[in-house]
Amino acid sequence: MTIRSILVANRGEIAVRIIRAARALGIRTVQVHSAADADMLAVKLADAAVDIGSPAPKKSYLNIAAVVDAAKAAGVDAVHPGYGFLSENADFADAVEAAGMIFIGPKGDAIRLLGDKVAARAVAAKAGVPTVPGSAGRLSTIEEARAVAERTGFPIMIKAAAGGGGRGIRIAADLADLERHFPQASAEALAAFGDGGLYLEKVITRARHVEVQILGDGQDFIHCFERECSLQRRRQKVWEEAPSFLLPADVRTRLCDSAVALARAVGYRGAGTVEYLYDEATREFYFIEVNTRIQVEHPVTEMITGIDLVEEMIRIAGGAPLSIRQADVAAEGHAIECRINAEDPARGFMPAPGTITRLVVPEGEGIRFDTMLYEGYTIPPFYDSLVGKLIVWAETREACFARLKGALEGLVIEGIPTTIPLHLALAADDSVRRGAFDTRFLEHWLETEFAARAGATAEVA
Amino acid sequence: MSKIEIRSPLPGTFYRASSPDVPPFKADGDAVSSGDAIGLIEVMKTFQEVPAGVAGRNITFLVDNEEPVMAGQVIAEVEA
Numbered sequence: 001m002t003i004r005s006i007l008v009a010n011r012g013e014i015a016v017r018i019i020r021a022a023r024a025l026g027i028r029t030v031q032v033h034s035a036a037d038a039d040m041l042a043v044k045l046a047d048a049a050v051d052i053g054s055p056a057p058k059k060s061y062l063n064i065a066a067v068v069d070a071a072k073a074a075g076v077d078a079v080h081p082g083y084g085f086l087s088e089n090a091d092f093a094d095a096v097e098a099a100g101m102i103f104i105g106p107k108g109d110a111i112r113l114l115g116d117k118v119a120a121r122a123v124a125a126k127a128g129v130p131t132v133p134g135s136a137g138r139l140s141t142i143e144e145a146r147a148v149a150e151r152t153g154f155p156i157m158i159k160a161a162a163g164g165g166g167r168g169i170r171i172a173a174d175l176a177d178l179e180r181h182f183p184q185a186s187a188e189a190l191a192a193f194g195d196g197g198l199y200l201e202k203v204i205t206r207a208r209h210v211e212v213q214i215l216g217d218g219q220d221f222i223h224c225f226e227r228e229c230s231l232q233r234r235r236q237k238v239w240e241e242a243p244s245f246l247l248p249a250d251v252r253t254r255l256c257d258s259a260v261a262l263a264r265a266v267g268y269r270g271a272g273t274v275e276y277l278y279d280e281a282t283r284e285f286y287f288i289e290v291n292t293r294i295q296v297e298h299p300v301t302e303m304i305t306g307i308d309l310v311e312e313m314i315r316i317a318g319g320a321p322l323s324i325r326q327a328d329v330a331a332e333g334h335a336i337e338c339r340i341n342a343e344d345p346a347r348g349f350m351p352a353p354g355t356i357t358r359l360v361v362p363e364g365e366g367i368r369f370d371t372m373l374y375e376g377y378t379i380p381p382f383y384d385s386l387v388g389k390l391i392v393w394a395e396t397r398e399a400c401f402a403r404l405k406g407a408l409e410g411l412v413i414e415g416i417p418t419t420i421p422l423h424l425a426l427a428a429d430d431s432v433r434r435g436a437f438d439t440r441f442l443e444h445w446l447e448t449e450f451a452a453r454a455g456a457t458a459e460v461a
Numbered sequence: 462m463s464k465i466e467i468r469s470p471l472p473g474t475f476y477r478a479s480s481p482d483v484p485p486f487k488a489d490g491d492a493v494s495s496g497d498a499i500g501l502i503e504v505m506k507t508f509q510e511v512p513a514g515v516a517g518r519n520i521t522f523l524v525d526n527e528e529p530v531m532a533g534q535v536i537a538e539v540e541a
Contacts, residue, residue, distance in 0.1 A: 036529070054529075055474075055529045056474060056527060056529070342505065343505075350507075351504050351505035351506075351507050353472055353473075353504065353505060380472075381471070381472040381473040381474075381503075381504045381505060381529075382473070382474060382503075382505075382529065383505065383506075384505060384506060385505040385506070
């Protein structure tokens, strides 16, 4: 069935992104919003808008009944969940389909399977994808845990099977630590998630975060190369690149092929991302998890491949086969995305909602700014601090840095503090330019290099 | 008897307790001292404590748990 209308079940910049993709396909859009978001850009751009509840996310954007009712009342053919909120909620996907509409993403069962960390690890291992050394499944006794740890070595992570997003993790440095933490971790997991199941994963101390973009239509499965997302603060990505330029060609081939094998193993439908840790010293990569949705950093992949991932996922959901074959996917040049947050880097990244008094967006070849900002817009305090993504493409990574510097300098957002100064500092940093970083780099760099820079600026001021 | 207002330093969502399964920072009618936390404000997914900022008796909350607040909005009152 061809999709003629879509309900956008999200907010912020990704809602704007989805509306633009839908419009390019000639699809009508209906935008849901909370009472706090009546003025957001996506509401202005959509063909229609529906107020679904009070500002608290659980009463609006996380309220399955409210979103499904809005979609039914609007008579749309399909629902796009964006990222975050209900995008990886299998019950939501099921509810949308049960109401006779298309969920733009995988089936509920696939979301459920890949969302269970232990099950996803097992699926990956079965598909021949290397997983982080650890337990084969859930562990119920300390004896089983001890046997696994003796095989893999320490330090080791004790993880809740029902956890995720960095929650429910303890690290054991040695056997005594493991024996002390294991029963506590199980009790905690039971209290927090209603499931005391645990599993173990060895800590990969120095690793890059590398992830592969996949697309599937249930029959054919392709990758759109990889992204490098090691620059993170508190497990949140800050700066992303495509490709992961230091990856050896043979490793890239194995990595991307493994993601396609995993997609094929589950008959994947839609756009997804397979996340890995990559150990540069041993040239080994390890599966972490699959995200069954569009990702914040998808534009860097679009910039190097020329594929519109959001349009493609809408077409697939409408029943069309993949519009591209693997042989047609070519990566060209280099792209970097800077997440622009309403946070004050000079005050410990304190979030700072407020009103935009002036906005100047840089333009030019290879420059893209995905945002929900406009002059006069007041950012509400109830949601994520992401206000835009500056994405820059150039023929080489070096040229990309030069273009990025100019674009960051040309981007003017007044009325709120933003993370633009952080990105200017990163773009000028020698280690970042050389690509000499891992997932632990940024937090240390913020405490040392960036703090020193901020101190020097304060003295001059 | 004079009343002293305690205002939210930030816009966001007000919480009476640090998590749903623990008692509130202050029960209605409690006395507070200046450094006591009376609640949390969630602003863009981060949590900031709201200090009483004043000492007083018999606190009365004017904002319910999990309600949105504006910066400068009166959250509670105490008797001097």
